[in-house]
Amino acid sequence: MVDYRVDNQFTVLEINNPPVNALSSDVTIGLYDGILKALQDDSVQAVIIIGKGKVFCAGADITAFSKSIKGLGITDVGHAIESSSKPVISAVYGVALGGGLEIALFCHYRISDKKAKFGFPEVQLGLLPGAEGTIRLPRLTGLPVAMEIITSGRQLSAQEAVKYGIIDKIVENDLLQEAKTFATSIIGKPLDSLRLRTKKVKNADLVDKYYDDALKEVKRKSKGLIAPVSCLKTIRGSAKLPYDTAAQLERSLFTELITSSQSAALRYSFFAERSAAKWRLPNGARSANTKPGSVVSAAVIGAGTMGSGIAVCLLRAGIPVILVEQNEKLLKAAQTNIDQIFRGSVQLGKMTLEKRQECLRMLQGTAQLEKVKDVDIVIEAIFENLKLKQEVFAKLDKICKPTAFLCSNTSTLDIDKIASATSRPDKVAGTHFFAPAHIMRLLENVYGSKTSPETVATVMELGRKIGKISVLSKTCDGFIANRMNKIGVEAVYLVEEGASPYNIDQIMEDFGMSMGLDVGWRIRQEQAKALGVNLTAETKYLNAERYCSLPDKLYELGRNGIKTGRGWYRYDPANPRKPIPDLDVLDIIQTHCQNLGIQRREITAQEVIERCLYATINEGFKILEENVAEKPSDIDVIWQYGFAFPRYRGGPMFYASQVGLRKVFERICYYHATFPYSKHWLPSDLLRKLASSTDEIPINQWMNNWSSKL
Ligand code: 3H9
Numbered sequence: 284m285v286d287y288r289v290d291n292q293f294t295v296l297e298i299n300n301p302p303v304n305a306l307s308s309d310v311t312i313g314l315y316d317g318i319l320k321a322l323q324d325d326s327v328q329a330v331i332i333i334g335k336g337k338v339f340c341a342g343a344d345i346t347a348f349s350k351s352i353k354g355l356g357i358t359d360v361g362h363a364i365e366s367s368s369k370p371v372i373s374a375v376y377g378v379a380l381g382g383g384l385e386i387a388l389f390c391h392y393r394i395s396d397k398k399a400k401f402g403f404p405e406v407q408l409g410l411l412p413g414a415e416g417t418i419r420l421p422r423l424t425g426l427p428v429a430m431e432i433i434t435s436g437r438q439l440s441a442q443e444a445v446k447y448g449i450i451d452k453i454v455e456n457d458l459l460q461e462a463k464t465f466a467t468s469i470i471g472k473p474l475d476s477l478r479l480r481t482k483k484v485k486n487a488d489l490v491d492k493y494y495d496d497a498l499k500e501v502k503r504k505s506k507g508l509i510a511p512v513s514c515l516k517t518i519r520g521s522a523k524l525p526y527d528t529a530a531q532l533e534r535s536l537f538t539e540l541i542t543s544s545q546s547a548a549l550r551y552s553f554f555a556e557r558s559a560a561k562w563r564l565p566n567g568a569r570s571a572n573t574k575p576g577s578v579v580s581a582a583v584i585g586a587g588t589m590g591s592g593i594a595v596c597l598l599r600a601g602i603p604v605i606l607v608e609q610n611e612k613l614l615k616a617a618q619t620n621i622d623q624i625f626r627g628s629v630q631l632g633k634m635t636l637e638k639r640q641e642c643l644r645m646l647q648g649t650a651q652l653e654k655v656k657d658v659d660i661v662i663e664a665i666f667e668n669l670k671l672k673q674e675v676f677a678k679l680d681k682i683c684k685p686t687a688f689l690c691s692n693t694s695t696l697d698i699d700k701i702a703s704a705t706s707r708p709d710k711v712a713g714t715h716f717f718a719p720a721h722i723m724r725l726l727e728n729v730y731g732s733k734t735s736p737e738t739v740a741t742v743m744e745l746g747r748k749i750g751k752i753s754v755l756s757k758t759c760d761g762f763i764a765n766r767m768n769k770i771g772v773e774a775v776y777l778v779e780e781g782a783s784p785y786n787i788d789q790i791m792e793d794f795g796m797s798m799g800l801d802v803g804w805r806i807r808q809e810q811a812k813a814l815g816v817n818l819t820a821e822t823k824y825l826n827a828e829r830y831c832s833l834p835d836k837l838y839e840l841g842r843n844g845i846k847t848g849r850g851w852y853r854y855d856p857a858n859p860r861k862p863i864p865d866l867d868v869l870d871i872i873q874t875h876c877q878n879l880g881i882q883r884r885e886i887t888a889q890e891v892i893e894r895c896l897y898a899t900i901n902e903g904f905k906i907l908e909e910n911v912a913e914k915p916s917d918i919d920v921i922w923q924y925g926f927a928f929p930r931y932r933g934g935p936m937f938y939a940s941q942v943g944l945r946k947v948f949e950r951i952c953y954y955h956a957t958f959p960y961s962k963h964w965l966p967s968d969l970l971r972k973l974a975s976s977t978d979e980i981p982i983n984q985w986m987n988n989w990s991s992k993l
Contacts, residue, residue, distance in 0.1 A: 285313025286335070287320060292328040292470070293463055294321035303341035304334045306382045310344075311355045314386070318363045318371070329466040330367065332390065333374045333459055334383075339399070342381025345408065345550055348541060357382045357414035358530075361389035365478050370469055374462035375399045375450070378438070384449075385414040388423070391477040393450040394465055395441045396458050401449055402438040408553060409510045409546030409931060413537030417517040418529045422482040423448045426490055430497040430518055434511040480526045490522035507795050508931055510540055544941055548933035551982075552923065555916035555934070562743060562755045565910055568736035575744035576688060576737055582607060582655035583662050584675060586617030586648070589692055590664035592720025594646065595624050597662075599634075599721075600749040603645040605655050614648040621646065624721055656682050660745065662714055664692040672696065673704035680705035688741055690714040695765055698731035698758040708733035712742050715762060717925050725924035726751035731758045754921050757911045763918055764925045767906060767935075769898035769963050770796075775831045776961075777894055778872060781883035784851045785864045790891045795929030823879065829960040833875050840871070893950050900939045901951050904967035907986065915940075915982055940982040948974035 284307065286297040296317040298304040314332070321327045334340055343357060364371045364386070373379070373387040375395035380402050387393050387401075395401075403412045403420070411417055412433060421429035424447040432439065432447075444450045454461035475481060484490075494515055501511040513536045520529040540546050563569045579602065583594045586608040594604045598621075608614045625642055628634035634642075647654075655661055661679055665671060672691060679689050689711050691701050702708035713729025726746040730739050739755065746753030756762040774787050791797070811818045816825060820832050837850060844850035845859050852862030876883055903918050912918045919934020932938050939947045948970050955964035973980050 284309035285317055287313075287317050289324065289327060290463070292326065293466055294324065294327045294330045295459065296321075296330060296332045297335045298332070298340055299335040301336055303338050303378075304336065304383070305341050305344040305346075306357055306386070307344040307347065308355065311357060311360050314360045315355050315363050318360070318367055322367060322369060327369060328470045329369055330371045331374055331459070331462045331466060332364075332371065332386065333462065334376060336377075338377030338383075339373070339375040339379045340383025340386060341378060342383045342385075342404070343414075345553060348550060357385055361386060361414060364389040365391075365480065367391075368474070370466065370472070370474060370477075372462055372466050372469075374458050375401070375441075376458050378402075380438070381405050381412060381416075382414050385412060385416045385419070388416065388419045388449075388479060391474050392465070392469060394452045394454055394458075394462060395444070395450050397441050397453050397455065399441045399444075400438040401441070401444045402436065403433045404436040404438070406434060406436040406508075406510045406514055407549065409508070409543060409549040410540050411510060411514045411517060411533065411537055413533060413541075415530050415533065417514060417533050418521040418526060419479045420449075421484050421518055421521045422479045425485045426487075426493045426518065426522060427497070429521075430493060430515060433514045433518060434497065434501050434505070484522045487522035490519050494519045507929065509543060509545055513540055545931040548931050548937055548941075551916070551933050551937055552919070552930050555920050555937075556752055558914070559752060559754045559917050559920045560743065560747065562739065563913055564730065564736060564739065565757075566736075568739070570740065570743065573736040573740040575740035576659070576686070578602065578659045578688075578741060578745055578748075580658045581605070581660045581662065582658045583664060584652070584655075584679070585663060585665035585692075586613060587664065588620075589716060589718060589720055590662075591617045591620050591624075592718070592722075593662055593664055593692065593716055595621055595642075595721035596716075596749045596751070598642040598645050601645075602749075604647070605658060606646060606648045607652055607655065608648070608650060610650055614650065618646065618648055652678055653682055655679070657684060658687060660688045660690060660741070662690045662692055664716075667693060667696065669696050669700055672701050676701055676704040676711070680707060686710075688712065688738055690742060692716055693729075695761045697760070698729050698734065702731050702733060709735040710738050712738050713756075713758065713762070714742050714745070715756075715764070717764075723924070724750070724752050725764075725921060726753045727756055727762055727764055727921060727925070728753050729756045729758050729762050752920060752924050754917045755913065756917075757909075759906075759909065759911050763906055763912050764921050766911070767899055767902045767918065767921075768926065769902055770895045772961075772963070773894040773898050774891075775834060776829065776958075777886055777891060779831045779833060779876065779881060780886060782886040782891060783869065784872075786886075787891055787895075790888045791895065793888075794892060795932060796927060820875070821879065824960060827960065828962060829958065833872065836871060836875060837868070842868075894954065896935060896938065897947055897951050897954065898961075898963045900935045900947060901965075901967050901970065902963055903936050903939075904970040908967060908969035913986075915985055937982060940979075943979055944970065944974045945979070 284300050286299050288295045296314060298310055300307055300310050321330045371390045372392040373390040376399060378400045379387050381404055384401055403416055405412050428447055441453050445453055497515050505511045517533040517536055520532040561570050581597050581602050582605040583590045584607045586606050594606050597604050625639040629636055629639050663675055676689060691713050693713055694715050698713045702711035705711060712734050715727040717723035717725050728742040743753045760766060777787055778784050814826050820836060822830050822832050824830055841847055842849040845854050848854050851868055853865045854862055906912050915936035918936050922928035922934045923930050928934050951966050955966060958964055973985055
C-alpha cells in the first residue's frame with residue numbers, strides 16, 4: 284500500500300492504493316511506519332511522499348466510513364510527519380483532495396505538477412476536513428479564503444494553490460526528479476516555522492465578521508445543509524482557540540457529521556452516481572465486458588428546442604453534427620439558437636471563442652434526410668408521436684449505413700414499437716435527454732427487448748463523452764423518470780381535497796424540492812382522446828382512475844404558466860422567476876369544489892410529503908420488481924439529476940430506506956384503502972416482501988433479497 288524506497292539521501296514513500304490512493308488503514312500504517320523508518324536511517328536526509336499512478340491521494344477511504352475504523356488515523360500520520368526532524372516534502376500529481384491534502388499540509392513542503400488539483404471536497408459528502416484541515420488551511424491562506432475553499436468543496440488549480448500559499452512551487456519536469464532537486468535545496472534548513480501548528484492565523488481578531496459574512500453566503504447557497512455551517516464553526520475555532528482545543532472541536536463536529544443522515548445520503552449519492560455507469564442487462568451482458576461502437580459523427584433529426592440542445596451537447600464534445608429540419612426557415616432559427624447558447628457560454632467564460640467557432644464549423648444544417656447516410660449515430664428529437672417516429676425510423680433504416688445506431692429522444696414511447704419500424708431493432712435505443720438538454724446533466728438511456736449490448740454500451744459511453752450522468756432503463760411507458768413521478772398528480776388531488784397550492788409548494792420546498800405544479804393540459808387531452816372520453820369540469824374518473832379537472836380549468840382560462848403570465852401563480856414580467864400567489868386561483872379552487880360537492884379539509888405537512896413521495900416510491904418499487912431499473916440507486920440518480928431531488932436526502936428510494944420500509948408500506952396500504960381509484964397506491968409486491976422482513980433490509984441488499992425469492 285505504501286512502497287518504501289531509499290534513493291541516495293532520500294526516502295521515497297509512494298502511496299500505492301489504486302485507483303485513487305485513498306487513505307485506507309493500510310496506507311496510513313504504511314506512511315506512519317515509513318516516516319519512523321526514515322528517521323532511524325542515518326543515510327536519509329529528507330522524505331518525499333508521492334502517489335503511484337494518476338493521483339497523489341483522493342483522501343480518506345470513503346468506503347470505510349460506514350465500518351468502524353480502528354488503528355492509525357490520518358492525524359496520527361500527520362503528527363508523525365509534522366514533528367519529523369527530517370524535512371518531508373509532498374510531491375503532488377493529479378489530485379490532492381480531502382485527507383490527501385491534509386497529509387500534504389502536514390508536510391514541511393509541497394510541490395506539484397502544473398496540472399494538479401487541490402481541494403477539500405468533504406462538504407460534498409456532508410463532512411468537514413476532519414484531520415485538522417480546517418485548523419491548518421486558514422494558517423496558510425487566511426480565514427476568508429479558507430472559508431470559501433472548505434465550504435464550497437471546489438478544486439483549485441496548482442496556480443491558485445501557489446497564489447494562496449498552499450503549495451510552495453509548481454514544477455515542469457518529472458515530478459519525482461524535481462522533488463529530489465527541491466529536497467536537495469532545503470536539506471539542513473530549519474523546520475520550525477514550516478510546522479503549521481506553530482503558525483498564527485492572520486487577522487484572527489476579525490474572525491467573527493468573516494464568519495458572519497461566510498455564514499450568510501452558505502445559507503444562501505447551501506440551504507438545508509448542515510456540513511458547511513459546521514465547517515465554518517471549526518474554522519472560527521482555528522482563530523479563536525489554541526491549536527489542540529480547535530482540533531478537538533473539529534473532531535467532535537466531524538463525529539456529529541459522519542453519523543448524520545445527510546452525510547449518509549451524500550456518501551450514498553457519490554457511489555450511486557458512479558455505479559449508474561456499471562450496467563447489467565437481464566441477459567447477463569454487462570458494461571465491464573461489452574465494447575461500445577465507435578461514434579465520431581452524429582445526426583440530430585428535429586431542430587426544435589430539444590434537438591438544438593442535443594446538438595449543442597454533441598458539438599461541445601467534438602462530435603460533428605448534421606442537423607435535419609423540415610425547411611430552411613426552421614433550420615436557420617435553430618442555428619441561431621445554437622449559436623446563442625455558445626455565445627452565452629463564451630460570455631460566462633465557459634467556452635473560448637475558438638471553441639465556439641470550431642463547434643459552429645462542425646454543425647451542418649440540412650432539410651434532406653439523405654444527408655445522414657454516413658453518420659455513426661442518429662438521435663431523433665421530433666414531436667412525441669409514435670406514428671411519426673415510426674415513419675422517420677423506417678426512412679432512417681433505409682438511408683443510414685448498416686452499422687449506424689438509431690436513437691430516439693422519446694420521453695415515454697415504447698422503444699420496441701419504434702424499433703419495429705426498422706430492420707435493425709438491435710441498433711435502436713432511447714436516449715432521453717432532459718430539458719434544457721444542453722444544461723441538464725441527466726441522460727436516461729433506454730433499451731428495448733431487441734437492443735443489443737453493444738448499442739447499450741454505445742449510448743452509455745456517448746453519455747459519458749458528452750458529460751452526462753447516464754442511467755439505463757428498460758423500455759416501458761414513461762421509463763423510470765416519467766413513469767415514477769407521481770408528485771404532480773398527488774399535489775393536484777391534495778389541492779382538490781383542501782390544501783392550498785402555495786402551501787404544497789412551500790412544504791415541498793422545505794423538504795428540499797422546488798417542483799411547482801404543472802398544468803399539463805395537452806397530455807391529459809391526448810390520453811382522454813385515446814380512450815374516447817370527452818373531458819369536462821365534472822369529470823371525476825378517467826379509465827377507472829381518479830381525475831381532477833382543476834388544471835384543465837386553469838388552462839382553459841388562459842393560465843398556462845410563465846409564458847401567459849398566469850398559471851397557479853401570477854408572474855410579473857419584470858421578474859417571472861418569482862411567482863406570486865394569486866387569490867383568483869383560490870376562488871377557482873373553491874368554486875370547483877363547491878360544484879363537485881367536495882368537502883375540503885385540513886391537510887397536514889406530513890400528509891403532503893407522504894402523498895407526494897410515497898406514491899412515487901411505491902412506483903419506484905414496481906419499477907425495480909419489473910427490472911425496468913436494475914438497482915435502487917439508478918432511480919435515485921435519476922431523481923437527483925432529473926427532478927432536483929435534494930442530494931442530501933439521497934433520492935426517493937434512499938429516503939424510503941431511511942424512513943423505514945415497514946412504515947412506508949403501512950402508509951401506502953392506508954392510502955390505497957383511502958383512495959382506491961388511484962392505481963399508483965396499489966402496493967408493490969417487492970415492497971411488501973421487503974417490509975415483511977423482521978429486520979430493515981439495507982438498500983444495497985433489496986435486489987439480492989428480491990432475486991433470491993423469485
Ligand atoms: C476525507 O478525506 C475525510 C478527511 O478529511 C478526514 C478523515 C478523518 N475513497 O470518480 P472516479 C473510487 S473524505 C474510496 O470514477 P475520476 C470511486 O468510487 C474524502 N474510493 O474517477 C471509483 O470507484 P469505482 C474526500 C474512492 O477520475 C474510483 O475511485 N475526498 C475515493 O472521475 C474512481 O473514481 C473526496 O471526496 C475515496 N476517497 O475522479 C474525493 N475517491 O471505479 C472523492 C474515488 O469502483 N473522489 N474513489 O467506481 C473524487 O472526487 C474523484 O473520485 C477523483 C477521481 C477526482 C479522485
